[in-house]
Amino acid sequence: MSANSSLPRLTPPRRPFLARAVLLCGTLALAPLAQATLLVHVAKAVRSSDPVAVPDFGAGPAGQPSIAQIVRQDLRYSGYFHVIAPDLYPADPHAVRGLSSTAWTKTGALTLVLGSVQSAGQDYRVQAYVVNLLDDKVIAARRFSGAAASYHQMGQDVANLVYRAVTGHPGPFRGHIAFVDARGGQFRLQVAASDGWHPRTVLRGRIPVISPAWSPGHGHLAYVSYRHQHSVIYIQNLRNGQRREVPGHGAAQSAPAYSPGGHYLAFARVWGHGRTEIVRLNLADGQERVLTREGTVNTSPVWTPSGRHILFVSNRDGSAQIFQMNRNGGGVRRLSFNGGYNVSPAISPNGRWIGFIHADAGILSLAVMDRQGGDLRVLYAGANCERPSFAPDGRMLLFNTHQGGRKVLAEVAINGKGLHFLQLPGQANEGSWDFV
Structure with a gap:
């Protein structure tokens, strides 16, 4: 059984997007600091x-x-x-x-x-x-x-x-990225400077870790791992190493996302029979609210900077597309219309741009569009891309892609320039720029 067989699936044209074959074994443990050299390979001269x-x-x-x-x-x-x-x-x-x-x-x-x-x-x-x-x-x-x-x-x-x-912009460099380093049969959840300098291992073990999400203030990371043969969400305290599990009530959960104030966590819960819904959890009192009730796949929530809306991905119209709803689940409207597969939305801190993965000529490309779904621009179509994440200033994107048969992290400006790959050990993926 694949470790993510319990995760929601939105099938893209021609190529699988969410499939990650992993083993359900081993234990997680805190790990010491690690050091890396500052090496970046220029993908194209600008x-x-x-x-x-x-x-x-x-x-x-x-x-x-x-x-x-x-x-x-x-x-x-x-x-x-x-x-x-x-x-x-x-x-x-x-x-x-x-x-x-x-x-x-x-x-x-x-x-x-x-x-x-x-x-x-x-x-x-x-x-x-x-x-x-x-x-x-x-x-x-x-x-x-x-x-x-x-x-x-x-x-x-x-x-x-x-x-x-x-x-005239504040600059993206005083930030941190979280990512997963997979090598030697182990998965390491790591935190590093925005250019990949000095990665610190927060968690390591033989159980896969995916989808790290920063809390406001950078004190916690929510992420997905596996227990009892289905996916669960943990919240890790980066200061003392303690973690707690988000109650799943026996169902698989994925795609955590903090609200701008840090009071809520939105995520996807798999109810079975092709139904995956978005849930909003109050982190203070544990109260939950199911925001979607479509009986289809609804996943990948991300909060707008104001906290009043949530973007998410759904196949309710027949193909995987990006939608928006208000924080209580009402006012749903579709944002993406260009192409038959648009997933993994990320929104810039100023709320102006949406970064996402767009099926382009059989390749899963990194793209941006404006908040209304217009002005779509493909930023990188060199290899299948995943999981975009905006820099704190909203003018650069971190994303996962492939180079030389390896999973790597890359960064590019929203003007399509400055594309480069971070040289990190192992199979670096699941990147996330820290929350503003």
Whole structure:
């Protein structure tokens, strides 16, 4: 018996989407920290409208990427910057005084990011400046400080400083992703920086783990595992390692999603005979409300940022499509009409965009559309994709795909640029960007 035989199924054209053959054996256990190198493979080169130069800031902790390397990588893969090659730089300045804007504009840069690193024992202080080379003005400046363990995050803070100064948006880099690493017959639920740096194992064992979902405030992860030969939902406390099971009343459950305030958990419950319904659970008092009663497959709930509506997937019209209902189950309306298979919705923090999986020429592609179901754009159709998740700023998407016969996590901007694969060990999948 397949481990997910109790999960709801929405059959796509030509290719299976939800099938995951796994074994129901073993136990889950807490695990220690793990370390990974910062490696990202560029899937396609992108030249965007904001050319930027980032000279070296100075040396940091041994074995870690430098501040400049972190900033260059984050900006390059954001989809909104073109990073000028360092071998074209005329110098590595650490202060604004004495800069020659002419020498830097000759490299093609319009923005210069410079600064310095100072250390005192295990503590570091990073000073960063963002300079508009067209008018020789400092458009942003900030000092960051912390221990060696937070050095990488300081680099991402500098990248966010640049991102906001140039684009006017807050930047996606100070965030975390959760994902599942499957290798050696074990499944590891891990948390890492948004670029995959320093993954920490939260849970490991031989029982599969899928569908991690962040709580607001990042203190908990809800996820699906298996017990008594059907799927169950657990909520894991990331601070103390404790977990609790969401009551299933003997039925299989899947696809957990926190409400924006963290007071409710929506999920899918399998009632049998082809019926799967969306349930809303009050986490404070345990009261449940069944939101759909169609007798069909209704799954993959996701809350809108206001908390007033829930997007979900249903086959009630004959094919798998994305619908919206209000938080109490009424006012159902269909959102997706382009194609016969649209699943796994994710909504941007500003509520403007819906990321989802769209069947395109026999391939399960990553796509976005506006909130009304229009302006559909395929962002990536290179391999079968799964489970999109928006960055906190709503301008990038994390998703699962395949590369070289392996499951991998990838990120891409909603403008279709900056596509890259995170180089993580094992079969990395089930990615989820942290909740705002």
